[in-house]
Amino acid sequence: MTKYVLANWKSQKTMSEAEAWLEKFCQVYRPHPQVQVIVSPPALYLVTMWQQLSRYKTGNLVLAAQDLSPFPLGTYTGEIAAEMVRDLVDYVIIGHSERRRYFHETNQDVANKISEVKAAGIKPIVCVDLPYARSQIAAFREEDIDETIIGYGPVEAIGIETAQPLAKTKGAIAEIRDIAPGSPILYGGSINVDNAVDYLRIPGLAGVMVGTASLDPEEFAVICTEAAKGQTE
Numbered sequence: 001m002t003k004y005v006l007a008n009w010k011s012q013k014t015m016s017e018a019e020a021w022l023e024k025f026c027q028v029y030r031p032h033p034q035v036q037v038i039v040s041p042p043a044l045y046l047v048t049m050w051q052q053l054s055r056y057k058t059g060n061l062v063l064a065a066q067d068l069s070p071f072p073l074g075t076y077t078g079e080i081a082a083e084m085v086r087d088l089v090d091y092v093i094i095g096h097s098e099r100r101r102y103f104h105e106t107n108q109d110v111a112n113k114i115s116e117v118k119a120a121g122i123k124p125i126v127c128v129d130l131p132y133a134r135s136q137i138a139a140f141r142e143e144d145i146d147e148t149i150i151g152y153g154p155v156e157a158i159g160i161e162t163a164q165p166l167a168k169t170k171g172a173i174a175e176i177r178d179i180a181p182g183s184p185i186l187y188g189g190s191i192n193v194d195n196a197v198d199y200l201r202i203p204g205l206a207g208v209m210v211g212t213a214s215l216d217p218e219e220f221a222v223i224c225t226e227a228a229k230g231q232t233e
Contacts, residue, residue, distance in 0.1 A: 003200065003227040004149070004186055004207030006038040006125070007214030008066065008093060018045045022052050025217035031059040032228035036207075038091055038125075039214075040064040043080055050088045064091035064125065067099060070112035072119075082120035092117045095136070096127045097155050107139035114144050125186070125209075127151040130172050137179050146182035151209050153188040163190040166198055173204050196223040 069079035095110035128136045188209025214220045
């Protein structure tokens, strides 16, 4: 089974820092055929980083957008439509808890974004939380559920230094698996080099979403390497 390791930089780094990060990461990380590494920088940097990746030709390393418009191309000032980035990214993060909290995104907003992303041929990574996962996933079109990666991000573990306890995460993964049995599930919430291997070994978990720890290319490379080790053990 493919393991996913996602770096979500959120609203961090300058352009030059982003370029330096990618150069360093590609120097220290050795790709593994069963580990999909996904880097999600601010949208402003996608073109430059895509061009950089094209030169490096690092296997199984792709880009993701952190968010996209729920609307198609058109008169939507300030929005980035899925069609605009279809040649740059393989994935899009949708419905992150920070988007739901600070930008008041509804389940229907998220569902509309899934439709736009899929229509552009991009894979959605949709974030959910308990106890709301059932209603959040229920907003998806039925045909979208099995073609979506689910990102479980408990609100209390995001943006702090303490991950959700393993036992609670295992229970949450099992519960989400019952709701969306055909979807890969990722865990995100204070993943770092010290705890990543424990979460990567959770049965039924397809990978991890890394926030703060992904800002350091060498630290993120260690996490990706741990995912690779798990595929060969």
